[in-house]
Amino acid sequence: MEKKKQLIGIWDVKHTFESSVVIFFIIGAVATIAFCYANMDEQDKRSTTPPPPLVVDNPANYDSLDGCDLFSGKWVHDNHTYPLYKELQCPYITGEFACGQHGRMDSNYQQWRWQPHACNLPRLDGKEVLEKLRGKRVIFVGDSVIRNQWVSMVCLLQSVIRPGKKKMQKVPNVSLLTFKALEYNVSVDFYWAPLLVESNADHPSMHKTNDRIVRIESIEKHAKNWVNTDVLVFNSYLWWRMPEFKILNGSFEDSKQYNIVDSHHAYSMVLEVWSNWLYTHINHTRTQSYFMSMTATHHRGKEWGMKGGRNCYNETDPIMKDKFWESGSDLEMMRILESSLNKLKTKGVTVQMVNITQLTQYRKDAHPSIHRMYNSPLSTTQLLNPSSYADCTHWCLPGVPDVWNEILLAYVLQGHK
Numbered sequence: 001m002e003k004k005k006q007l008i009g010i011w012d013v014k015h016t017f018e019s020s021v022v023i024f025f026i027i028g029a030v031a032t033i034a035f036c037y038a039n040m041d042e043q044d045k046r047s048t049t050p051p052p053p054l055v056v057d058n059p060a061n062y063d064s065l066d067g068c069d070l071f072s073g074k075w076v077h078d079n080h081t082y083p084l085y086k087e088l089q090c091p092y093i094t095g096e097f098a099c100g101q102h103g104r105m106d107s108n109y110q111q112w113r114w115q116p117h118a119c120n121l122p123r124l125d126g127k128e129v130l131e132k133l134r135g136k137r138v139i140f141v142g143d144s145v146i147r148n149q150w151v152s153m154v155c156l157l158q159s160v161i162r163p164g165k166k167k168m169q170k171v172p173n174v175s176l177l178t179f180k181a182l183e184y185n186v187s188v189d190f191y192w193a194p195l196l197v198e199s200n201a202d203h204p205s206m207h208k209t210n211d212r213i214v215r216i217e218s219i220e221k222h223a224k225n226w227v228n229t230d231v232l233v234f235n236s237y238l239w240w241r242m243p244e245f246k247i248l249n250g251s252f253e254d255s256k257q258y259n260i261v262d263s264h265h266a267y268s269m270v271l272e273v274w275s276n277w278l279y280t281h282i283n284h285t286r287t288q289s290y291f292m293s294m295t296a297t298h299h300r301g302k303e304w305g306m307k308g309g310r311n312c313y314n315e316t317d318p319i320m321k322d323k324f325w326e327s328g329s330d331l332e333m334m335r336i337l338e339s340s341l342n343k344l345k346t347k348g349v350t351v352q353m354v355n356i357t358q359l360t361q362y363r364k365d366a367h368p369s370i371h372r373m374y375n376s377p378l379s380t381t382q383l384l385n386p387s388s389y390a391d392c393t394h395w396c397l398p399g400v401p402d403v404w405n406e407i408l409l410a411y412v413l414q415g416h417k
């Protein structure tokens with residue numbers, strides 16, 4: 001019994017990694033970068049017509065949120081307010097996030113508002129956000145799920161920026177993509193560091209291996225690119241969902257010595273290194289720091305009453321059962337994160353956890369499933385069983401990550417407590 005459970009566990013990790021994270025980051029990153037360059041002119045032409053005026057039917061403002069628990073709530077169908085933008089109006093949506101462009105026909109999944117029990121989230125106004133961020137740099141650091149959120153943020157903001165006044169660039173020799181709103185001098189960046197510290201997953205596209213090797217003490221190589229920032233937004237979760245890690249002592253070039261450590265242990269080690277870096281290198285008067293909590297994957301249809309073998313494939317409605325929890329979400333890792341953030345707090349450093357875990361649990365309908373780009377042709381066996389290659393990890397855009405950003409901005413714009 002125990003053995004069987006473990007096998008399923010390993011299969012899941014493999015499945016998550018091979019079919020979603022790894023394979024897709026490969027084309028994902030490369031495609032995003034290529035697409036960004038290729039489409040700048042195109043995009044400028046498309047956005048010469050100003051977007052229609054926003055319908056303000058939600059009078060809430062950021063000040064009214066004080067004291068409200070934004071993470072406790074429910075999804076409400078709202079096709080007046082959502083989606084906040086159209087997929088084809090945002091040229092940065094590519095690869096695993098471009099569900100409509102890869103054949104997804106339903107759009108209900110784009111039309112849900114997150115309704116906290118105790119207050120309303122203000123409707124996002126791109127101009128207001130850019131005005132408040134004027135002169136500032138925001139950076140998203142982590143894996144492809146936070147890249148998903150970064151693309152969403154860029155889409156939310158780019159529609160209100162005039163043609164020729166925005167720029168998307170890849171920074172040479174660094175895993176950094178930067179979106180600039182020139183008139184506002186705002187920069188919204190993404191930095192690929194799925195394990196935060198140095199590892200053999202650092203290359204944005206060439207990182208496929210079954211052997212995960214981490215230099216747990218070595219964060220500076222990446223972190224030196226995160227200084228001089230006003231808003232730091234981290235995530236790091238999915239890539240730690242492997243049974244074990246090789247922790248390297250010394251550099252990749254001249255060391256073959258490593259210790260094998262289980263993932264929870266490795267996760268707490270890395271968060272300690274990260275905490276120490278944040279404590280010593282960041283000016284916390286200038287910089288606000290956030291950590292996005294883990295997001296749900298929907299690999300086990302049985303958990304919402306489907307027959308065996310089904311997952312997020314062909315799902316078009318959210319789960320309405322209150323407090324639904326899918327068993328792949330590792331609460332122990334969330335506790336490790338919470339304890340690291342609490343420790344930082346006792347040292348006077350506040351890193352707000354943006355607790356999106358529960359709200360993602362309900363959204364089995366919002367993953368790309370089979371409607372995304374694949375970098376190699378699918379086999380006949382796969383095609384006969386679409387669940388086998390469905391991506392139940394990432395999220396279609398527009399969609400759920402837009403709501404993460406609305407919540408994040410509620411903190412950023414008014415220092416919500």
Ligand SMILES: *[C@@H]1O[C@H](CO)[C@@H](O)[C@H](O)[C@H]1NC(C)=O
Pocket residue numbers: 077079
């Ligand atoms: C919006 O949703 C309602 C049901 O919630 C539906 O009756 C209506 O036709 C929808 N409107 C549009 C424009 O899709």
Ligand SMILES: *[C@@H]1O[C@H](CO)[C@@H](O)[C@H](O)[C@H]1NC(C)=O
Pocket residue numbers: 135136137185187
């Ligand atoms: C733009 O913002 C950066 C910080 O992100 C700042 O260093 C720079 O001086 C600003 N430039 C202008 C022209 O305001």
Ligand SMILES: *[C@@H]1O[C@H](CO)[C@@H](O)[C@H](O)[C@H]1NC(C)=O
Pocket residue numbers: 172173
């Ligand atoms: C980037 O890397 C290439 C090859 O490794 C090197 O030739 C080049 O000088 C580097 N450029 C910068 C700006 O560091």
Ligand SMILES: *[C@@H]1O[C@H](CO)[C@@H](O)[C@H](O)[C@H]1NC(C)=O
Pocket residue numbers: 249250
């Ligand atoms: C790493 O190597 C150094 C010397 O090369 C040694 O002093 C240290 O104890 C090692 N650390 C671990 C965790 O093995």
Ligand SMILES: *[C@@H]1O[C@H](CO)[C@@H](O)[C@H](O)[C@H]1NC(C)=O
Pocket residue numbers: 283284285286
């Ligand atoms: C930290 O940032 C604040 C606000 O930008 C600034 O006034 C202060 O001089 C900075 N402190 C250091 C040590 O750089």
Ligand SMILES: *[C@@H]1O[C@H](CO)[C@@H](O)[C@H](O)[C@H]1NC(C)=O
Pocket residue numbers: 314316
């Ligand atoms: C997908 O869902 C629709 C309705 O929700 C159903 O009619 C159809 O049979 C499903 N397809 C598969 C392959 O399960």
Ligand SMILES: *[C@@H]1O[C@H](CO)[C@@H](O)[C@H](O)[C@H]1NC(C)=O
Pocket residue numbers: 071338353355357358
């Ligand atoms: C985050 O959400 C999870 C699930 O709802 C909950 O168990 C946890 O206590 C929350 N943590 C914080 C710090 O809000």
